[in-house]
Amino acid sequence: VLLSDSETLASPPPMAPQQTGSSRKRKAQGDGQGAGSSVLPGPVMAAAPGEGPRLPKRQRRPVARRSLVHYLNGRAQGHAGLPGFESELRGYAILRLPELLQERQLALGPLNKVFASQWLNARQVVCGTKCNTLFVVDIHSGRITRIPLMRDRVPGLARPQPTCGIHAVELNPSKTLLATGGENPNSLAVYQLPTFDPVCLGDRQGHRDWIFAIAWMSDTVAVSGSRDGTVALWRMDPDMFNGISWYKDMGLPRYAHIRPKDMEAIPRATTNPGNRKVRALAFSGKNQELGAVSLDGYFHLWKARSSLSRLLSFRLPYCRENVCLTYCDDLSLYAVGSQSHVSFLDPRQRQQNIRPLCSREGGTGVRSLSFYQHIITVGTGHGSLLFYDIRAQKFLEEKSSASLDSFPGPTGRKLKLTCGRGWLNQNELWVNYFGGMEEFPNALYTHCYNWPEMKLFVGGGPLPSGLHGNYAGLWS
Numbered sequence: 001v002l003l004s005d006s007e008t009l010a011s012p013p014p015m016a017p018q019q020t021g022s023s024r025k026r027k028a029q030g031d032g033q034g035a036g037s038s039v040l041p042g043p044v045m046a047a048a049p050g051e052g053p054r055l056p057k058r059q060r061r062p063v064a065r066r067s068l069v070h071y072l073n074g075r076a077q078g079h080a081g082l083p084g085f086e087s088e089l090r091g092y093a094i095l096r097l098p099e100l101l102q103e104r105q106l107a108l109g110p111l112n113k114v115f116a117s118q119w120l121n122a123r124q125v126v127c128g129t130k131c132n133t134l135f136v137v138d139i140h141s142g143r144i145t146r147i148p149l150m151r152d153r154v155p156g157l158a159r160p161q162p163t164c165g166i167h168a169v170e171l172n173p174s175k176t177l178l179a180t181g182g183e184n185p186n187s188l189a190v191y192q193l194p195t196f197d198p199v200c201l202g203d204r205q206g207h208r209d210w211i212f213a214i215a216w217m218s219d220t221v222a223v224s225g226s227r228d229g230t231v232a233l234w235r236m237d238p239d240m241f242n243g244i245s246w247y248k249d250m251g252l253p254r255y256a257h258i259r260p261k262d263m264e265a266i267p268r269a270t271t272n273p274g275n276r277k278v279r280a281l282a283f284s285g286k287n288q289e290l291g292a293v294s295l296d297g298y299f300h301l302w303k304a305r306s307s308l309s310r311l312l313s314f315r316l317p318y319c320r321e322n323v324c325l326t327y328c329d330d331l332s333l334y335a336v337g338s339q340s341h342v343s344f345l346d347p348r349q350r351q352q353n354i355r356p357l358c359s360r361e362g363g364t365g366v367r368s369l370s371f372y373q374h375i376i377t378v379g380t381g382h383g384s385l386l387f388y389d390i391r392a393q394k395f396l397e398e399k400s401s402a403s404l405d406s407f408p409g410p411t412g413r414k415l416k417l418t419c420g421r422g423w424l425n426q427n428e429l430w431v432n433y434f435g436g437m438e439e440f441p442n443a444l445y446t447h448c449y450n451w452p453e454m455k456l457f458v459g460g461g462p463l464p465s466g467l468h469g470n471y472a473g474l475w476s
Contacts, residue, residue, distance in 0.1 A: 094375050097454060098387045098396055098415055101475040105420045106142055108470045111135075112425075114459030116169040116180070117446045120194065125448070125457045128166025128180055129470070136196075139457070139474050147196050149183040152203040153257050168214040170222070177236065179222045185210040188224050188234055198255035202234050205259040213281040213325075215290060217304050225278030225292055232260035233308055262307040266294050280325035282334060289347075291334050293325045299336065301347050317343050317356060321365050328371035331390060335376055337366030342378060342388070357388055357395070364463060367443050372451065379444030381463045383471075385417040419444060419458060422471030429466045442471035 108114070113130035120126050126136050126147075134147040164185040171178055175193060182189040186209060188202035202224070209228035216222050220236045240256045266276040275296040282291045283304065289311070290302045297319025303309040316322055316336060324337040333354070334345040344354040359366055364381030375396075378386040387396040396415040422442050424430065434440070443463040449456050456475040462468075 093454075094373055095389070095396065098377075098385075098417065099399060101417060101456060103417070103420060104474045104476070105422065106137060106139070106472040106474060108137070108144065108423070108472050110423075110425070110468075111470050112468050113165070113445065113461030114470055114472055115165055115167045115445050117448050117457055117459050118169050118171050118178075119448055119450045119457065120171075120175075122450065122453050126169055126178065127446075127459055127472070128169045130165035130461070132165045132181075132183070132185065134166055134169070134180060137472065139455070147191070148198075149181075150187070150189045150198050150201040150255060151183045152187055152201065154203075164210045167210070167212045168224075170214045170216055172216045172219045172222070174219050176219065179214045179216065179224075181211050186226070187211070188214070188222070188232075190222070190234075190236060200236060200240050200256040200258045202232070202258050202260065204257055206232055206263075209277075212277065212279050213292075215281040215283040217283055217288075217290070223281060223283070223290055223304070223308070225281045227277040229266045229276035229278065229294070231264050231266075231278060231281070231290070231292060231302070231308060233262040233304075234258065235261045264302065264308045264310065266292070266298075266300060267310075267313055279323050280336075282325045282327035284327050284329065284332070286329050286332065291325060291327060291345075291347075293322045293336055295322065297322060299334070299345060312347060317341075324366060324369045326369040326371050326376075328373075328376075328390075330373060331371075333371075333390075335369050335371065337369045337378070339365045342366055342369065342376070344390075354390065354393060359386060364441075364443070367445050367460070368447050370447060370449065372449060377447060377449075377456075379447050379458065379460070381441075381443040383419045383441035383444065383460075385419070385444065385447070385458065385475075387415055417475065419460070419471060419473055422461065422469060424462060424467065424469035427468065433466070434464075440467070440469075442469070444471075 111129050111131060111133055114127050115130055116128040117125055120136065123140050124136050124138055126134070128134050132149070134149060136145045136147065137143070166181045166185070169178065169180045171193070177199065178191045178193055180189050181187065182201050182203065184203065186207045188206065188211060190199045191197065192199050207224065207226035207228050207230060209226050211224050211226050213225040214222060220238070222234050223231055224234065225231045266278060268276060277295040278292055279295050280293045284291070288304055290304045290308065292300045292302070293316070294300065297316050298313055299316055300313045301311045303311055316338070318338040318341045320339040322336055322338045326335050327333070328335070332346060332348070336343045336345065341356045341358050343356045359378060359380055366378055367381050368379035370377045374390045376388045376390060378388065380386065388394070389396060398413045398415050419442055421439070424440055440462055442460045444458055444460040446460065447456060447458040454476060458475060459472045461470045
């Protein structure tokens with residue numbers, strides 16, 4: 001048995017009733033009448049000879065416009081729409097978007113397994129792969145641009161290890177810096193955006209094993225987690241940026257070599273003291289705390305300031321293959337993905353009120369997670385995307401096809417998006433160990449949303465560690 005690598009919009013608003021010719025005429029004459037108007041007290045108007053006394057004109061009361069068109073026009077003009085309407089519209093879009101997404105696969109050539117991804121802008125996604133390739137893909141044209149990796153100060157340590165690759169790609173809050181792995185997967189590489197000029201490489205007194213996770217605490221402070229059982233805090237000094245343009249003009253790839261400001265070891269568990277590998281990190285900006293998951297089945301929490309101070313550690317309810325972690329600031333909730341479950345953690349609550357969810361995807365595991373408001377997206381090792389509503393504590397369901405005079409209703413079936421075949425290298429290992437299986441689902445190691453554009457990028461590859469292949473798809 002081969003081990004794994006870790007491895008809408010709302011419906012159109014109801015149309016306003018058409019105005020009759022007489023109502024249009026009154027409006028043109030400025031009679032001031034509107035739906036729901038009331039007569040205000042005032043003086044009686046003078047009447048023409050032979051007529052009775054005129055009634056006072058009705059004062060116009062602002063009419064509440066609840067149309068999506070009026071809201072969007074108002075937002076374009078720079079003023080707010082209806083109070084609460086934007087959040088209601090966004091919440092409805094979040095619930096409806098998954099069932100409307102359609103896949104378009106992106107060709108990546110012979111690259112091996114997309115492990116990490118982030119949107120750079122509306123049309124570019126930066127990715128890291130198992131074959132230690134950092135690249136940018138244009139989702140419109142499909143063009144791939146490779147980014148040169150930074151090398152350690154000591155060349156002998158810079159040779160990439162064949163079974164590792166780039167497991168983390170993270171942008172700082174202002175999207176001016178990108179942190180990832182170097183040519184040596186033990187080192188932290190930081191690039192300046194949007195030019196990808198190299199800024200610095202954390203290769204001095206840093207990690208002794210592969211970097212699996214990265215989280216930004218601010219625009220200039222990042223934390224990395226490694227297989228060596230440590231988390232390291234790195235600070236990017238503004239002086240590092242001064243010489244970038246000069247060296248770029250001279251054609252010299254010059255960058256600083258830095259060391260961590262602080263480094264903390266994962267406490268040894270009594271059950272499996274040799275498996276303290278840090279697999280995932282998530283930062284809480286609201287609480288200024290850093291959560292970490294280690295492969296020995298523990299969750300750890302640090303207070304993150306100028307240094308790291310560990311607050312607590314406890315054993316997770318499901319301990320096998322805890323490989324992904326995400327955090328929701330709105331709910332103050334961590335979510336941990338394991339072999340067959342997603343567990344929800346609030347470190348401030350002794351009793352967890354949200355029960356774990358089971359992916360039930362053949363034991364292939366949860367490989368990627370993301371929060372957006374109350375919806376959590378789950379990427380599995382079986383090539384599918386699932387969507388879970390935290391508020392309702394249930395998966396989103398498929399909708400039945402609606403007739404012309406009815407709305408679609410739930411079918412009771414879990415909504416599941418199944419990704420395409422991608423590309424698989426049909427080598428000897430594939431023939432000898434898997435009998436030349438034509439259909440082989442891809443593990444979805446990474447996914448990231450571009451909510452303003454209503455798009456979802458998904459990347460991955462075959463789950464068994466020995467197989468070589470990739471998958472990348474744009475869902476929109």
